[in-house]
Amino acid sequence: MKDDIVSMQKDIVASFRGLDDWLDRYDLLVSSGRELPPFPDEERNDENAISGCQSNVWIKMGIENGRMTISADSDAAITKGILALLIKVLADRTPQEVAESDLFFIDETGLGTNLSPSRSDGLRIIIKTIRDFARSN
Amino acid sequence: MKDDIVSMQKDIVASFRGLDDWLDRYDLLVSSGRELPPFPDEERNDENAISGCQSNVWIKMGIENGRMTISADSDAAITKGILALLIKVLADRTPQEVAESDLFFIDETGLGTNLSPSRSDGLRIIIKTIRDFARSN
Amino acid sequence: MLDVARIREDFPILASEVNERPLVYFDNSATSQKPQVVIDALVEFYSRKNSNIHRGVHHLSEVASGEYEASRTKVSQYINASRPEEIVFTNSTTGSINLLADSLSRSYLREGDEIIVTEAEHHSNLVPWQMACERSKAKIRMLPMEDDGSLSVERLKGMIGERTRLLTVSHVSNVLGIVNPVEEIGALASANDVMYVVDAAQSIPHLPIDVNRIGCDFLAFSGHKVLAESGIGVLYGRHDRLLDLPPSQGGGGMVNKVTMERTTYADPPLRFEAGTPNISGALSLAVALDYMSDIGLRDIIEHEEMLTAHMREGLERFEGLQLYGTADPRVPLFSFNIDGIHHYDLGLVLDKMGVAVRTGTHCAEPLMERYGVKGSVRASLAFYNTIEEIDVFFESLEKAVVLLG
């Protein structure tokens, strides 16, 4: 079985904290993004697009056997890496788990401060989109 | 004969400087105003009114025997005092003398700083009015 | 109880001398003085955090954007708005009201509509509505004040009719100092489905402001009157009202998508914040409001009530003195004339005694007209003023009268 949301995040935090240098951390992030399964071209539509980010972001969500499926993509590598981490933590959970999750890894890895400009706040919008979906399912 | 413009001003500066206290100086100023000959009611008209001051100011000027006549009034006692000093210095002079006069007594008595707010600048407008008249006559 | 001596130490300018006498600053309604924490915040911002906001991804831009938005949140909490997005940063009360009036003139107001304003409004809450009426062909109707300076809700009720679409009133008049019954008026506006706009420029430094209790659709104030920098103002707008409001100004930061042909606009509040805002101004406002809260409005009000009572007593005893606006409740702000003496003379002589008051029409000419005067002296106090200063004020006033009388 998949680790719970908390331990999964702890692992992520540990692996980022293990790296001294920001370049290495971004390297890890970008690599995570590269491991995402390809996002189908036909899903790059308005319906799946998230507006308000500096890069293009698409998220497609669904429910299978009572658990959330999430696939996502971005044309920016770092955003894509963050999406990969979010999927790692949140996909395959029950909507309730996702709705109630406390996503501490974003702050604790330090990825958050740089990825949530208070105005264009892409990451916050992404997380809100996922949570809203979870709540309504 | 009347003292020249410079000595007249020097006298004024000396009498104000001789007073230690601002209350005494204002007292002197207000008394000077009280000594002005009465300004005829019918001359309190738009033509003689100076706009841009915090108090109402009327000035009537003319030329007699090649020399300027100035009468003036204000509903504010301190403004009236200043008008009295201006008349003392400038009336009964040739228009040329008035046009070319350097009115140093205003700064040197310290009356200027308080009487020429940079925006509503009543005193500056008054002096400009007198000078403009002198220049065009 | 307020430890005024302690508080005065927070305001460097209060230790000044003017004309070799200790400054008695009684011109607080024109602008407030600034505590050291506000000055320090400016230094800190420009020395360590300065950046533009708007989609910057670098560290300083994050910091500045974060503090700017945190300031918005702080303001929203201070006036009990429902959410930060209800706070639009402008450059002043005047800027806020112009934004609103201009925007309404192209969206909400129609020919023949009526706007009710009061006789006691500051020009900044009158002229923008006159302009909006010119643009929309709506009409202004004036609610006269009662002889004691108060507003009659009954009289107002009688004025509201079919065509009344908007009602605006100052919470506290900048000439009378009287606190208007804004909650009662709010209930009336809401019962008649009239848009309700409150000018809180003079109440924000004295009273708790709760937009929900007031029941207003919009409320405006300036930072500089409540311990913050000049050049920053606030327009509060109820969220649904703001959503309906078209932008008044265009530029960077307020758009959604721009082409040569067509531009779509961002959601509120950004829709109304075209261009680089006054970032340090917004920060200073948050610090100023925190400072107010730290002292505590309760203690501030208690102290100001004492100042008000002492002023009132002195003014009433003063021979030949006409006080404009005698109703209660009030803030420590008083306008008056003394028989036979010009207000301008009084202002000049008081200044020479170290006492700073304002003279003139106070940007409220219709009100001066009502009293049949060309101007008045206004002494306006803040919580950092003292009973001793009031005594100096009266001594100076007496000397001025002897000199000028």
Place this chain on the structure above:
Amino acid sequence: MLDVARIREDFPILASEVNERPLVYFDNSATSQKPQVVIDALVEFYSRKNSNIHRGVHHLSEVASGEYEASRTKVSQYINASRPEEIVFTNSTTGSINLLADSLSRSYLREGDEIIVTEAEHHSNLVPWQMACERSKAKIRMLPMEDDGSLSVERLKGMIGERTRLLTVSHVSNVLGIVNPVEEIGALASANDVMYVVDAAQSIPHLPIDVNRIGCDFLAFSGHKVLAESGIGVLYGRHDRLLDLPPSQGGGGMVNKVTMERTTYADPPLRFEAGTPNISGALSLAVALDYMSDIGLRDIIEHEEMLTAHMREGLERFEGLQLYGTADPRVPLFSFNIDGIHHYDLGLVLDKMGVAVRTGTHCAEPLMERYGVKGSVRASLAFYNTIEEIDVFFESLEKAVVLLG
């Protein structure tokens, strides 16, 4: 020659570290950093001089009013205006252009009139004109730029027709960094009796501005881009043009006489300065311009030309780098993309190396469209930047490309 090391000491923020690396601030076109003299002026103002202006008779009000007007004079001299009254203080470039466009839309522009704007304008010099066109039914025509980012005066000549009433151009584009031939365009405008408006937001920190030589009717810039506070801007207007301009906003300080029925307005510039202005902002601008003059624009330009050349060389050598705008002359402001890498990623990685650049559309979406891109990286330098910082920038850029490529 500029002693940059000395000058950098004047800017406290330049000694900061970001992400444990020395800050390399290359986001100067978004906003400039502030020298200590500007910060000190704010402290001095709020600690010793703060007061409202507008007809105050007391000492502090005299001081503040005097400094505010002296700042106006200083600005007028800096840009070689004919008189202080030609300077209107606003809150920003955006505020200046909105004031102007709104006012012209109700006085000067008529249905069917044409306004020429360029393809390279910042939204702040485009959206207000779109709004003015909506209000007046005038039309916008776009002057496209040449492939190298320059503007063709010939092409412009061909566009000017019978109905052309206004022409506006940025002195320096905030994306391209190219200096447009504003004097030549001015001659053309004047020969065709077309009102000419210049957006100098990006030129004021780099070039001498002489409104008479440019031959413009109006010119706008922001204080925050030239070492002063945020929240202060300037609209220069030729005196006769300003006299013809109706006010855009109403309120205290801009009126002549107010009654409930009718209001008459003050002369320029006060007619356009409704409400309490940003007094400390205006003061800070005067101090900032003095600081620029003290260093000397000649030395600043010489140093910046060196920075420009070094940047240009590095960018041209950089593999896969697309530079937007290659024409000369230019200021040290460069926008680019690197093949296959998102500008946002570059911005984030550079930031982690201490290098602050801006990414995105730079409020110039029509221009991005022309290049067929969603955004770009912009590195914009000031006279306090150094060759060494440029080297750090390129090293960091290379590392970013390795990471992201």
